Amino acid sequence: MKLAGATVRRGGADDRAFVLDLGRRSASSSVSAVRTADEADVVLAFERLVAFVYEREHLALIAEVDGRRAGFLLMMYDIPDEVTLAEQAFIAYTAVEPEVRRSGVARALLDEAERYARAAGLGYLSLMVTEDNAAARALYDGAAFATERRMMTKPL
Ligand SMILES: CC(C)(COP(=O)(O)OP(=O)(O)OC[C@H]1O[C@@H](n2cnc3c(N)ncnc32)[C@H](O)[C@@H]1OP(=O)(O)O)[C@@H](O)C(=O)NCCC(=O)NCCS
Numbered sequence: 429m430k431l432a433g434a435t436v437r438r439g440g441a442d443d444r445a446f447v448l449d450l451g452r453r454s455a456s457s458s459v460s461a462v463r464t465a466d467e468a469d470v471v472l473a474f475e476r477l478v479a480f481v482y483e484r485e486h487l488a489l490i491a492e493v494d495g496r497r498a499g500f501l502l503m504m505y506d507i508p509d510e511v512t513l514a515e516q517a518f519i520a521y522t523a524v525e526p527e528v529r530r531s532g533v534a535r536a537l538l539d540e541a542e543r544y545a546r547a548a549g550l551g552y553l554s555l556m557v558t559e560d561n562a563a564a565r566a567l568y569d570g571a572a573f574a575t576e577r578r579m580m581t582k583p584l
Contacts, residue, residue, distance in 0.1 A: 434491055434492070434493050434498065434528075434531070434532060434533050434536050435491070435492050436489055436490070436491050436492075436536050436537055436540040437489070437490055437492065438487070438488065438489065438490070439488030439489060439490040439500065440488075443488060443490050443497070443500070444478070444482065444488075446490070446497045446500065447478060447488065447500045447502070448474075448475065448478060450497075450499070450500065450523050450524075450525060451474045451478065451500075451521060451523055452471045452474060452475070453523075454523040455470045455471055455473070455474040456470050457523075457558075457561050457563070457564070458470075458557075458558045458561060459558070460558050460559060460560050460581070461560050462581050462583055463581070463583070474521070477520060477521060478502070478521075480520075481502045481504055481520045481521075484504060484506055485504070485505050485506055486502060486503060486504050486505070486520075487501075487502070487503040487504075487505075487517075487541065487544055488500060488501075488502055488503075489501040489502075489503070489537050489540055489541060489544075491524070491533045491536055491537050493528050493531075493533065497525075498524060498525050498528045498533050499522070499523060499524035499525060499528070499533045499534060499537055500521075500522065500523060500537070501519060501521070501522040501534075501537040501538065501540075501541050502519070502520040502521050502522070503517050503518065503519050503520065503541050503544070503545070504517070504518045504520055505517055505518075505548065505550070509552065509554065514551065514552055515550055515551070515552075516545075516550055516551070516552035516553065516554045517541070517544070517545035517548065517550050517552070517553050517554070518553075518554050518555065519538075519541060519553070519554070519555035520555075522534055522537055522538070522564075524537075529563075534567050535567065535570070535571065538567065538568075538571050539571075541553065542571075553573075554576075555568065555573070556579075559578075
């Protein structure tokens with residue numbers, strides 16, 4: 429079911445606790461099948477990512493459904509492509525509350541992020557996604573992202 433009432437706005441400092449809370453609960457979705465991981469380490473890694481994003485120029489988008497926060501997207505502007513040095517907008521993370529998933533909230537966040545990236549005059553919108561994260565991969569495939577590189581890992 430598509431939610432007619434999902435709105436997306438720019439986030440502020442008072443949204444950071446929501447971002448941390450939802451992100452902590454969602455972070456394990458990005459653990460690949462190749463790795464074994466402690467939940468506490470995965471949460472810590474997410475907290476470090478949020479600190480990294482918030483200490484630089486960034487965009488936080490907050491999606492609301494029925495006036496309640498339902499999802500977020502964090503995007504940075506100062507992470508150029510490491511191969512070409514092309515300036516780009518880079519999505520650090522996005523997550524949606526489990527009870528409103530599959531109703532278009534992430535797509536609304538992604539579309540708004542793309543609008544901001546275009547408005548900033550950037551030629552690319554980039555992100556990394558875990559191979560095993562089928563929901564996220566389907567989201568990005570559906571939004572016309574192309575797979576550019578693969579990170580390869582061999583468990584030893
Ligand atoms: C990935 C995630 C953000 C998607 O959020 P969402 O609001 O449910 O996504 P949407 O409803 O906007 O879905 C848009 C499209 O993505 C695809 N998609 C989303 N979830 C999917 C799923 N579980 N299975 C298959 N396709 C899925 C579909 O093509 C969907 O369009 P459709 O519903 O018309 O078929 C959400 O599942 C989530 O928060 N996961 C945990 C955190 C995470 O993995 N973040 C991504 C890190 S890279």
